[in-house]
Amino acid sequence: MTTTASPPTRTVSPPPAQQRRGLGLRSFGRRGALAVVVVAWLGLWTALRGRATLEIGGAELTGFHEWLDRQRDSLAAQRDTNWLLQYGVGGISDGLNATVDFLRELISEPAFPRPFPEIGYLGVIGVFCLIAYAVAGLRSMLLVLVSLLAFGALGYWELSLDLLIVTLVAVTICVLIGLPLAIVMARSRKVDAVVTPALDLLQTLPSFAYLAPLALFFGIGPAAAVVTTALYAFPPVVRVAAHGIRHVAPTTVEASRSLGSTPWQQLRTVQLPMAKRTIVVGVNQTTMAALSMATIAALINGPGLGQPVAQALQSLDVGAAVVASLGIVIMAVMLDRVTTAASVRGELATRRGDSARLRRTALAVGVVSAGYLVYLSRTFSWAADVPESPDLGTPIADATSDASDWFIDTFRDSTQALKDGFSYGLLNPLQSVLADSPWFVSATALLAIAGIIAGRRAVVSTAICELVILGTGLWNEAMNTLTTTLVAAAFTMLIAIVVGVWMGRGRLVDTVVRPLLDTLQTLPPFVYLVPFVALFAASRFTAIVAAVAFAAPVAIKLVADGIRGVSPTTVEAARSAGSSSWQTITKVQLPMARGSVVLAANQGLLYVFSMVVIGGLVGGGGLGYLVVLGFRQAELFGKGLAAGIAITALAVMLDRIARYAVTRTGRT
Amino acid sequence: MTAAAVAGSLLVACGEGDIEEADVPDTAAGDDGEAVECDEFDIAINPWVGYEASAHVVGHVAETQLGCDVEYKNLAEEVAWQGFGSGEVDVVIENWGHEDLKQTYIEEQGTAQEAGSTGNEGVIGWYVPPWMAEEYPDITDWQNLNEYSDLFQTSESGDKGQLLDGDPGFVTNDEALVENLDLDYEVVYAGSEAALIQAFRRAEENREPLLGYFYDPQWFMSEVPLVKVDLPPYEEGCDADPEAVDCDYPLYDLDKIVATEFAESGSPAYDLVEAFNWTNEDQNVVAAYIAQDGMSPDEAAATWVEDNPDKVEEWLS
Numbered sequence: 003m004t005t006t007a008s009p010p011t012r013t014v015s016p017p018p019a020q021q022r023r024g025l026g027l028r029s030f031g032r033r034g035a036l037a038v039v040v041v042a043w044l045g046l047w048t049a050l051r052g053r054a055t056l057e058i059g060g061a062e063l064t065g066f067h068e069w070l071d072r073q074r075d076s077l078a079a080q081r082d083t084n085w086l087l088q089y090g091v092g093g094i095s096d097g098l099n100a101t102v103d104f105l106r107e108l109i110s111e112p113a114f115p116r117p118f119p120e121i122g123y124l125g126v127i128g129v130f131c132l133i134a135y136a137v138a139g140l141r142s143m144l145l146v147l148v149s150l151l152a153f154g155a156l157g158y159w160e161l162s163l164d165l166l167i168v169t170l171v172a173v174t175i176c177v178l179i180g181l182p183l184a185i186v187m188a189r190s191r192k193v194d195a196v197v198t199p200a201l202d203l204l205q206t207l208p209s210f211a212y213l214a215p216l217a218l219f220f221g222i223g224p225a226a227a228v229v230t231t232a233l234y235a236f237p238p239v240v241r242v243a244a245h246g247i248r249h250v251a252p253t254t255v256e257a258s259r260s261l262g263s264t265p266w267q268q269l270r271t272v273q274l275p276m277a278k279r280t281i282v283v284g285v286n287q288t289t290m291a292a293l294s295m296a297t298i299a300a301l302i303n304g305p306g307l308g309q310p311v312a313q314a315l316q317s318l319d320v321g322a323a324v325v326a327s328l329g330i331v332i333m334a335v336m337l338d339r340v341t342t343a344a345s346v347r348g349e350l351a352t353r354r355g356d357s358a359r360l361r362r363t364a365l366a367v368g369v370v371s372a373g374y375l376v377y378l379s380r381t382f383s384w385a386a387d388v389p390e391s392p393d394l395g396t397p398i399a400d401a402t403s404d405a406s407d408w409f410i411d412t413f414r415d416s417t418q419a420l421k422d423g424f425s426y427g428l429l430n431p432l433q434s435v436l437a438d439s440p441w442f443v444s445a446t447a448l449l450a451i452a453g454i455i456a457g458r459r460a461v462v463s464t465a466i467c468e469l470v471i472l473g474t475g476l477w478n479e480a481m482n483t484l485t486t487t488l489v490a491a492a493f494t495m496l497i498a499i500v501v502g503v504w505m506g507r508g509r510l511v512d513t514v515v516r517p518l519l520d521t522l523q524t525l526p527p528f529v530y531l532v533p534f535v536a537l538f539a540a541s542r543f544t545a546i547v548a549a550v551a552f553a554a555p556v557a558i559k560l561v562a563d564g565i566r567g568v569s570p571t572t573v574e575a576a577r578s579a580g581s582s583s584w585q586t587i588t589k590v591q592l593p594m595a596r597g598s599v600v601l602a603a604n605q606g607l608l609y610v611f612s613m614v615v616i617g618g619l620v621g622g623g624g625l626g627y628l629v630v631l632g633f634r635q636a637e638l639f640g641k642g643l644a645a646g647i648a649i650t651a652l653a654v655m656l657d658r659i660a661r662y663a664v665t666r667t668g669r670t
Numbered sequence: 671m672t673a674a675a676v677a678g679s680l681l682v683a684c685g686e687g688d689i690e691e692a693d694v695p696d697t698a699a700g701d702d703g704e705a706v707e708c709d710e711f712d713i714a715i716n717p718w719v720g721y722e723a724s725a726h727v728v729g730h731v732a733e734t735q736l737g738c739d740v741e742y743k744n745l746a747e748e749v750a751w752q753g754f755g756s757g758e759v760d761v762v763i764e765n766w767g768h769e770d771l772k773q774t775y776i777e778e779q780g781t782a783q784e785a786g787s788t789g790n791e792g793v794i795g796w797y798v799p800p801w802m803a804e805e806y807p808d809i810t811d812w813q814n815l816n817e818y819s820d821l822f823q824t825s826e827s828g829d830k831g832q833l834l835d836g837d838p839g840f841v842t843n844d845e846a847l848v849e850n851l852d853l854d855y856e857v858v859y860a861g862s863e864a865a866l867i868q869a870f871r872r873a874e875e876n877r878e879p880l881l882g883y884f885y886d887p888q889w890f891m892s893e894v895p896l897v898k899v900d901l902p903p904y905e906e907g908c909d910a911d912p913e914a915v916d917c918d919y920p921l922y923d924l925d926k927i928v929a930t931e932f933a934e935s936g937s938p939a940y941d942l943v944e945a946f947n948w949t950n951e952d953q954n955v956v957a958a959y960i961a962q963d964g965m966s967p968d969e970a971a972a973t974w975v976e977d978n979p980d981k982v983e984e985w986l987s
Contacts, residue, residue, distance in 0.1 A: 059845055059846075059913075060842070060845050060857070060859075061841075061845075061912055078752075213749075214746070214748055214749055214752075217745075217749045217752060218749075218752050221753075221756055221758060222743060222745060222749060222750075222752070222753045222756070222758045222759065223758065300744060301717075301744070301745075301746060302745060302746075302749055303743040303744050303745055309744060312717070312744065313722075313744070315862075315864050316717060316718060316719050316722075316863065316864065316961075317719055317889070317960060317961035317962075318864055318867055318868060318871075318961075319961070319964065322964070414872075414876070421825060422825050425825030425826070426825055429825075430825070430828070531862075531864065531865070532864055532868060535860075535864070535865045535868040535869065536868050536871075536872055539824070539869060539872070540826075540834060540836070540858070540860035540861065540865040540866070540868075540869050541824070541825060541826050542826065543825070617861075618859075618861045619861040619862040619864075619865065620860070620861055620862065620865050621826065621836075621858065621859065621860050621861055621865060622861065623826075623858070623859050623861070626861075627836065627838070627859045627861050630838045630861060630862070631838045633746060633838070634746055634747065634748070634838040634839045635747075635748070635838070635839070635841065636747075636748040636751075636770055636771055636774070637770045639748075
């Protein structure tokens with residue numbers, strides 16, 4: 003989505019209190035130290051490989067895993083006796099179920115004894131178009147109309163509306179809880195310090211790891227789906243909104259204070275209105291995150307378009323999966339554009355000098371028409387029912403299946419060779435050094451590297467994360483996962499810089515490539531798993547390709563926006579001073595877009611980590627597979643959750659090293 | 671808005687029946703009055719196609735013959751069992767063993783109970799694609815596997831042969847088996863049924879070597895009839911210690927699990943579930959309708975029910 007390129011989900015605001023001590027080392031000395039560590043690591047690896055790797059068998063459990071299992075069991079046993087679980091969680095769950103069921107009977111599901119929902123096909127179209135016009139304007143209305151018609155034509159009218167309902171309910175909850183939290187966070191460093199790690203956890207702990215217990219407490223139904231979705235979608239709105247409120251120009255806030263405003267008045271009249279644009283971006287990103295949970299929520303019977311995607315995967319029906327996913331992509335584009343348009347409508351209308359009277363008349367006509375359509379859809383079955391033609395779903399499914407078959411047949415041999423070369427040449431050696439060295443050798447080496455490139459604070463973070471990983475009892479698996487994620491992150495950045503620069507320097511390229519990126523970003527990754535396995539077999543390489551495919555679009559867009567943001571006069575000056583294109587890019591544009599490149603790396607990394615579990619479904623092995631296993635097999639729940647925790651620790655570790663490294667080189 | 675309104679009024683011109691005349695599903699379809707008792711019937715759908723086939727055949731019969739209001743819920747195994755206690759799930763129609771879940775939900779909580787065999791026999795084991803069994807006839811004996819381990823080497827298995835595992839829904843003894851049978855193989859986890867099937871499909875199409883964990887009944891068997899490798903035969907108790915397993919997997923008698931509440935409700939759907947019984951071939955036919963012919967599960971079930979009135983009759987009598 004275009005907005006993903008604007009303020010970040012995860013703001014890389016410079017870590018506070020940058021220490022200058024580590025800078026005594028000159029950059030050359032740092033490189034030398036790095037070389038020493040790597041050589042020592044390789045030496046110890048050669049001498050000691052295979053010893054003390056902490057490898058454990060597939061079904062083997064550690065005390066910690068069993069402890070987690072027992073916690074789950076005892077919570078489960080208290081489900082009907084514990085007051086909090088029964089009335090607190092139970093109450094929330096009943097409330098959510100009732101809300102979702104009400105909305106479904108209103109627009110998507112037959113409302114017994116009627117054979118149709120309260121508002122049928124034409125009525126829904128009428129009402130949604132009216133809402134879109136009222137909040138976001140004519141263009142958004144047309145987009146909504148086309149999208150709704152597409153849902154029907156793809157053959158997924160009801161499931162699309164179900165997805166919309168679950169998404170909107172989840173996003174509403176996120177906003178209701180998230181905005182107040184963001185305000186508090188923006189005003190208090192202490193709260194910020196507590197909440198930020200919690201948000202990190204929510205964003206990186208794979209939902210597979212807690213899906214089964216969640217369903218246990220919230221029941222099997224819409225409530226569990228809404229809660230899962232809301233948990234994952236929660237961080238962006240808090241982060242971005244807090245960032246926005248915090249960065250309202252201090253002088254403005256100061257001015258309002260000197261005029262005698264109370265803190266509450268400052269917030270209401272200055273900070274919130276001025277941060278409105280940013281807050282909307284946060285809501286928008288939360289919406290996109292919510293949509294990306296569609297397929298996972300379907301695994302606990304969450305209503306919506308995720309269901310046909312998950313089901314098509316069982317019979318390896320790429321065509322059917324793509325059609326259902328297309329519905330999700332359209333939904334994403336629709337919600338993204340409408341919320342964005344809604345946030346600027348007021349200003350835009352004033353600036354254009356739109357006639358308020360004309361608008362009032364149009365609205366009145368709209369209300370009457372929508373009312374009429376609702377009446378029709380309540381009265382006549384032809385107006386309530388989704389028309390059977392045109393059927394776009396079948397031809398699209400057939401065409402994609404054929405295209406995918408053709409692609410696989412044509413490229414299979416070369417992709418196989420690519421996978422083998424890559425695996426033998428890079429992946430296996432790297433993994434062997436990381437995972438086959440004794441654990442204390444790898445652990446020390448990682449600490450040393452963190453210290454050399456990112457300073458003392460990074461050493462502390464790395465040490466904590468390593469302790470957590472050791473505590474999960476899955477060190478060896480974690481090193482395997484570290485290998486694939488490091489490689490995937492490196493490739494993501496390579497692609498992001500090449501394509502991002504290309505897009506940033508050419509408007510035309512941008513226009514062509516951007517919609518493609520939007521699609522890739524919102525397409526549920528489950529869809530390309532089947533063709534990828536056909537191309538590259540079940541392997542770690544497949545998992546890496548899937549992670550890069552998912553992470554690269556975000557990173558590319560961020561780099562492209564950064565490059566575009568470099569002042570044209572500077573670029574022109576460089577060019578007229580005789581710089582070649584290569585020199586302009588490497589000496590002017592990339593360094594000046596550094597902030598965006600850093601942000602791209604940070605986001606790319608988080609996206610790569612969010613694909614670890616999906617990678618586990620296609621041969622990625624490591625922690626990702628254990629998480630899936632824990633979801634599917636009750637007796638491995640503890641191990642799966644431990645693997646999820648280890649994934650979070652790895653993600654936080656790399657994130658912190660990268661962040662501290664950047665601020666540090668930034669100051670040299 | 672106006673565009674839609676115009677479209678609306680155009681449609682009015684050719685309007686037919688209003689909603690009161692629309693066909694409301696007939697809830698009292700049975701002729702013996704008993705059918706009226708069946709209202710809601712919640713069937714869990716565990717995530718594999720064979721399961722879906724059984725569930726939709728039962729569901730289709732319950733809906734059309736008993737007038738039940740059938741709801742299908744897509745759930746992983748454990749989550750489905752959790753639903754027995756809360757009244758959200760009435761039946762798990764195809765259960766593969768799962769002694770641990772039986773222990774928790776049948777023995778300890780008493781929220782579930784067994785409702786007999788589905789008649790399907792579950793086979794788990796190691797399989798090779800048919801072309802390999804033809805080209806290397808003796809490969810189906812485990813004792814010869816070491817001779818062929820070079821063939822199965824991949825980028826994932828290092829210098830050993832690859833044994834492709836990894837449907838996360840199934841328990842596997844394969845790491846222990848490889849160790850205890852002294853096989854020169856490395857277990858590699860594909861991670862999903864989809865990845866396993868895709869790997870076998872690719873292996874047969876391109877005549878690539880592949881040894882993997884698989885099972886029957888499974889719709890894919892009718893597309894590519896994989897050949898089973900014989901491990902040392904299963905004997906009672908030889909898999910008691912998971913670390914010391916050195917024998918083949920047992921045959922699973924796939925059974926039906928129902929919520930205790932549902933079993934005692936007197937619902938005619940319970941009698942149907944209890945009587946439901948068919949063969950692996952039956953299930954593979956329906957599963958292939960879904961997975962290969964692209965029918966919707968309900969179409970597939972309806973087709974089979976129409977072709978097999980005598981079997982359906984038996985379940986209902």
